[in-house]
Amino acid sequence: MRKIEFLDTSLRDGEQTPGVNFSVQEKIDIAKQLEKWGISAIEAGFPAASPDSFLAVSEIAKAMTSTAVTGLCRCVKGDIDKASLALKDAKYPQVHVFIATSPVHMEYKLKMTPDEVIASIAEHVTYARSLFEIVEFSPEDATRTDKDFLLKAVQTAVDNGATYINIPDTVGYTTPEEFGQIFKFLIENVKTDHKIIFSPHCHDDLGMATANTLAAIKNGAGRVEGTVNGIGERAGNVALEEVAVALHIRKDYYQATSDIVLNRTKTTADMISRYSGLSIPKNKAVTGGNAFAHESGIHQDGVLKNPETYEIITPELVGIKFNSLPLGKLSGRHAFKEKLKELEFEFTDEELNQHFANFKKLADKKKEITDEDVRALILGHNSADSEITLEDVRLSYNSSDEQEARVSIFNKAIQESKEIDAKGSGSVEAIFNAIDNYFDQDVTLESYEIDAITSGIDAQAEVQVNVTNPKTGTHFSARGIDYDVLKASAQAYLRANAFIKRENEK
Numbered sequence: 001m002r003k004i005e006f007l008d009t010s011l012r013d014g015e016q017t018p019g020v021n022f023s024v025q026e027k028i029d030i031a032k033q034l035e036k037w038g039i040s041a042i043e044a045g046f047p048a049a050s051p052d053s054f055l056a057v058s059e060i061a062k063a064m065t066s067t068a069v070t071g072l073c074r075c076v077k078g079d080i081d082k083a084s085l086a087l088k089d090a091k092y093p094q095v096h097v098f099i100a101t102s103p104v105h106m107e108y109k110l111k112m113t114p115d116e117v118i119a120s121i122a123e124h125v126t127y128a129r130s131l132f133e134i135v136e137f138s139p140e141d142a143t144r145t146d147k148d149f150l151l152k153a154v155q156t157a158v159d160n161g162a163t164y165i166n167i168p169d170t171v172g173y174t175t176p177e178e179f180g181q182i183f184k185f186l187i188e189n190v191k192t193d194h195k196i197i198f199s200p201h202c203h204d205d206l207g208m209a210t211a212n213t214l215a216a217i218k219n220g221a222g223r224v225e226g227t228v229n230g231i232g233e234r235a236g237n238v239a240l241e242e243v244a245v246a247l248h249i250r251k252d253y254y255q256a257t258s259d260i261v262l263n264r265t266k267t268t269a270d271m272i273s274r275y276s277g278l279s280i281p282k283n284k285a286v287t288g289g290n291a292f293a294h295e296s297g298i299h300q301d302g303v304l305k306n307p308e309t310y311e312i313i314t315p316e317l318v319g320i321k322f323n324s325l326p327l328g329k330l331s332g333r334h335a336f337k338e339k340l341k342e343l344e345f346e347f348t349d350e351e352l353n354q355h356f357a358n359f360k361k362l363a364d365k366k367k368e369i370t371d372e373d374v375r376a377l378i379l380g381h382n383s384a385d386s387e388i389t390l391e392d393v394r395l396s397y398n399s400s401d402e403q404e405a406r407v408s409i410f411n412k413a414i415q416e417s418k419e420i421d422a423k424g425s426g427s428v429e430a431i432f433n434a435i436d437n438y439f440d441q442d443v444t445l446e447s448y449e450i451d452a453i454t455s456g457i458d459a460q461a462e463v464q465v466n467v468t469n470p471k472t473g474t475h476f477s478a479r480g481i482d483y484d485v486l487k488a489s490a491q492a493y494l495r496a497n498a499f500i501k502r503e504n505e506k
């Protein structure tokens with residue numbers, strides 16, 4: 001069986017999702033989780049893009065012990081220099097250099113002739129190779145590139161020392177058969193005196209990213225690139241959890257395995273969902289809320305007789321466990337700690353005490369604490385953007401008049417707690433007005449959605465807000481999770497405001 005390497009680009013291509021903006025601390029948390037999940041290389045960012053991107057790549061480079069760290073660069077020496085500086089402390093550094101090779105990109109975007117692009121590949125791969133042992137090269141928009149020119153571009157990169165050749169389907173244009181043929185053609189025709197590994201990098205514009213990625217593996221790719229939950233530019237990148245589970249379930253067909261620790265999938269997916277502010281659709285393959293639910297009579301009958309009738313993946317495989325250790329208000333610290341271990345969370349004693357206190361508060365209100373509740377509790381409170389936090393929300397409700405809210409907000413940097421009062425025609429509006437008064441900045445609220453995390457009247461609420469910074473036009477998504485829907489709303493809106501404040505201060 002071949003072993004397929006996994007490169008995760010949630011922190012680079014994933015962050016190109018409109019509305020997604022990870023803080024540096026969130027990126028470090030995610031990278032640590034990706035390392036535990038079994039990712040072999042993390043594309044931690046584009047170091048030349050901004051000081052924050054540079055900082056995130058360098059902090060992740062220091063934090064990883066077994067996972068390689070890479071950064072994206074244009075064919076620009078300054079980009080490669082920045083990557084070299086950001087990655088200087090990485091135990092296993094790599095660099096990723098790209099340039100577009102399709103006619104439309106070369107002519108209109110780069111304003112370069114094909115010969116100039118080839119010369120640029122030779123110059124910049126050589127330069128990257130003078131600073132890094134491992135160099136990945138990508139011909140951007142490869143699937144709309146003339147086949148012979150693609151071979152020439154790839155051959156040039158290989159001749160100048162590239163060790164990974166990544167074939168991006170930048171605009172999600174290809175089909176499984178066609179993409180498989182591209183890999184077969186390149187692998188058969190590229191001449192090399194050193195080991196090179198080919199990888200697919202698929203986008204999901206036509207809904208074929210997973211199929212295309214698997215077709216590349218079938219035709220010789222040794223590494224895959226993608227993101228958790230398929231976050232990414234436009235319709236997103238391939239969802240790595242889908243590729244990992246497909247390889248596992250259909251190893252008979254693909255004859256390939258990976259190092260992905262499948263039972264850590266759910267925790268990894270939940271973290272990305274929480275920090276990106278993008279919830280996982282109920283019908284999403286592998287991790288969606290309905291992925292293991294059976295509704296119709298014939299299916300339920302079959303599953304009761306033998307789960308294999310309708311279940312090709314077990315919930316346990318991806319880390320959704322039966323609640324073997326039910327928790328409630330009488331549970332103690334040991335049981336709570338054991339549950340966190342079971343759900344793959346690790347905390348210091350101080351963090352554990354804080355989460356335990358929050359758990360006790362929730363257990364006082366909610367009869368049964370499910371695994372979903374515990375995950376939501378941890379991820380809901382585990383906001384890495386905790387410089388400015390919500391302390392309290394009070395409302396005075398009047399069914400025939402305006403509502404009044406008093407919101408307490410704590411600023412860690414200056415150790416100051418402030419209470420702000422505001423009115424609104426509804427409770428949510430009054431709370432949001434109070435938060436607006438606190439931040440004193442322009443924010444456009446684009447959408448507000450409420451969902452229940454678990455079933456029942458005492459379910460925890462998840463609120464998602466999408467906002468725009470009118471100054472820059474940047475979109476941000478933020479989520480809040482709480483037993484109380486109004487508090488969850490306040491958390492989400494406060495978090496969105498904190499993103500905008502951070503952007504305005506840059």
Ligand SMILES: CC(=O)SCCNC(=O)CCNC(=O)[C@H](O)C(C)(C)COP(=O)(O)OP(=O)(O)OC[C@H]1O[C@@H](n2cnc3c(N)ncnc32)[C@H](O)[C@@H]1OP(=O)(O)O
Nearest residue numbers: 013046048049050073074075076098099100109110140170
């Ligand atoms: C398919 C992908 O995902 S590609 C990666 C996308 N990611 C990003 O863009 C990261 C965020 N980007 C940024 O922060 C900025 O675009 C920067 C810092 C990289 C560059 O900013 P600026 O210098 O202001 O340039 P701007 O973004 O306006 O234009 C890009 C320039 O790079 C050129 N360029 C684009 N790709 C490449 C490449 N691979 N190699 C060389 N030059 C390139 C463009 O032709 C354009 O050049 P021009 O200014 O001579 O016309």
Ligand SMILES: CC(C)C(=O)C(=O)O
Nearest residue numbers: 098138140141168170
């Ligand atoms: C930079 C490259 C690899 C990319 O993200 C794409 O082409 O989609």
Ligand SMILES: [Mg+2]
Nearest residue numbers: 013168170201
């Ligand atoms: Mg991409």
